[in-house]
Each structure stands twice: as structure tokens, then as C-alpha cells.
Amino acid sequence: MGYASKSPWVIHYDASSCNGCDIEVLAALCPGFDVERFGIINTGNPKHADIFLVTGSVNERNISVVKQIYDQMVEPKVVVACGICACTGGIFHDCYNVIGGVDKAIPVDVYAPGCAVRPEAIIDAVVQALGILEEKSKALKESKKGA
Amino acid sequence: MSFITTLIGTIAFAILAPIVGCLLAGLDRIISARMQGRVGPPILQPYYDVRKLIAKDNVTVSGVDGVYMSAALVFTAFAGGIFFSGGNLLMSAFIITMAGLFFIMAAYSSRSPYAELGAGRETVQVMSYEPMVLLMAVCFYMAAGTFNVSSVFGLSAPVILYTIPAFIGFLFILTIKLRKSPFDLSTSHHAHQELVRGTTTEMSGKTLAKVEVMHWCETVLFLGWTGMFFIWGGPLSLILGIVVALAAWFFEIWIDNNFARVKWQAMLRSAWTVALVCGGINIIVLMLV
């Protein structure tokens, strides 16, 4: 196992979620679960983060914010869409201002459905994200060697 | 103290201090976690973090922050080398401040409002602790008769017997120097949000890794300063020095976990008061005795 998956720092953004998923995400990050055991740190700075947890269906107002956070994150990085809203738009899918899913704004690597998303689903998704992070980090190393 | 000794000391410090500092940082995180009723990360977690940061892509805002941080690392190694090879304490104190200044420059260079705020706060931190560091060095000089650290091995009694107030003052500013709560205004070990991580806001990848490694080395150097007070002759006193340094370090972690961050005004005022009272009294007493 490489180092990328041993120290995943996460950033969380609420892209017009109803707050249900945010509460679950933050609950999964709270000291009770002690995710620091796995090196996970909740950071507020996209430049330090490796995993981007997005909740909510993304609307016209905050799509630019989502994109900006994604752009500011340094490769290798992965995006996890938390909650059915973030995956497909969920119950808000036919709202006039809703984009309908994070993948309409930025590339998403892992989808964690649920309304609200269960902590178990978030943890499963993050574990899966670690695998992808590892792959991406290897690919980045290869491309650096090639260059 | 010859140039060659210092050079060898610097190289040895540059190799050993990151190893010791990394283990200390890992232990720090475990102890902190236990104090909060958690299990905490593996002891090598800081090492994993740095290895990950090094593997990240190169992104920089100003293009020069990495250079500034490299300079900060080099000066930190020099300061440690001078101290641990028994060189001039005052020189070591000045050069570690130089490293601090490069860290501030690295933060300023991005021109980001958050980073500038962090840099400003770091400057206030330097202003807060520097008087006490100098007075501590002066007290050491008056007690040992020289600024040379190696002289402690020739003493008949440890320096601490003459410098208890200065040592207490030094312990106070040690919290600022290690950037521990309540004085973690420029970068905090715990809160990873914008303002309190100000200085590192625009840093990522290798530059951020350098900041971490610099913190490790700084911790080792400052604990060395702490232990120095308790050493005189014999190897047994060396053990005493290490034990006291570790106890001071544990005390810092305890403070870190039990006190809320103060405003910079409170930090500056209290640090200068402590410096004047502890350092001043100590110097006057040493002058009269």
C-alpha cells in the first residue's frame, strides 16, 4: 500500500444539500468514530485535501464554487458524491435551478447513495475512494517518470 | 568551536532530528488523542503524511514559496547543528529565528489574504517570544560564563540552579515557539480551517511537507534547549536533561489540549510581561550575586 491511502485528508462541501447528508458526513468525521486512526483529517483547505466529499444536487449558484474547490485540489484527488441528491439530483431532480448531480459539474469517482446517506455508506465510499486514490497516485508517478 | 565541528553537527542534525522529531510528532498525536478519549493514528502517521505530500503534484501560487521553505529548512538544520555540536547558544537562537523569518516570507509570497494574515500572526509570535529567548541566553551566559553550549559539561552544577525564573519564562514561550494552543495563532496542529492555518493556506505538496519537517526539527532543537539547563558533567546528567525535556514536552501537549486559543494581544502582553519579570529578575539577581 502506498502513502496516498494512508493519509487521506478530506474536505467537505455542501452544494445545496438539505443538510441531512451534511449531518451524516460530519457525524462520520466526529471524534466518536476517530477517523484519525486511519490518518483521515478533516481539512478546510482544498489545497491540502485529497478527498472531496460533496453533498447536495448542485445548483446554478454554487456550481462555480464546486468547480473552484475541485480545481484548487492538488492531484491525485478523488471526489465522492454523498447522498442521492449528489448522485442524481434525488428528490430535487426536477427543480428549476438544480443541475442534478455533482457529476454534471466535476468528475465523480465514487457514488454513495442514500437519503440521507448512512454513515456506513460514507465509510464504504471513502474506503473505495482510497483504492482509486492509490491508483491515481501510481498513475501520476508513472507519468512523472515518463516526462 | 571550529567550523568543521559545526558542519558535522549540522549534517548529523539534518539526518537525526527529522527522525526523532517525526516520532515525537506521532507520539504527540497519539497522546493528544488519548487525552480526548480517542485511539489516535499510528505513530508513523506524520511520516505517512509527509510522504504523501511529497508525492503530490507541484502546484504553487508564487513560484518561490518552495525556495523560501527550503531556506527555512537549511537554517533550521544550521541552528540545530550549532547547538548540538556545542556551539554558541545565541547564534543558534538567532539562526532559528532566521528560519522563522523565511517561513513568514514563504507565507507572504503568495499574496493571499489568508496567508498574509497567517504571516502577520506568525510575525507577532516571533515578536512575542524573541525577548524571552534572548534573556534566556543572557541568563545562560551569566550562569555558565560563556554562550558556548559545550561548556555545560565542565560545570560543577547545572545552569538551572541559577536560572529558575528564566527557565520558567522559557517554558512559557516554548508554547508559542512550538505553536501549541493557547498560542497557536499562525498555524494550529488541530484546527485545519482557513484562518488558524493561515500561513500554510497556499502551500501544498512538497512545500507543505517542508513545513512539517521544519516543525519536527524545531521541536527537537527547542527540547534540546530545555534539556541544556539540567546538564553538568557526567552522562547521568545527560539522561536527566533528556527526561526533563520530555517532561516539558508532555506538559506542552497537556496545555495544548486544555486551553483555548487566546487573542494575539493577550499573547504579546503576557509573553513580554513574563520576559520582563522572569528574565529581568533573573538577570538582576545574577548581577548582584
Ligand code: SF4
Ligand atoms: S439525499 Fe436526502 S438527506 Fe441528502 S441532501 Fe438529498 S434530500 Fe437531503
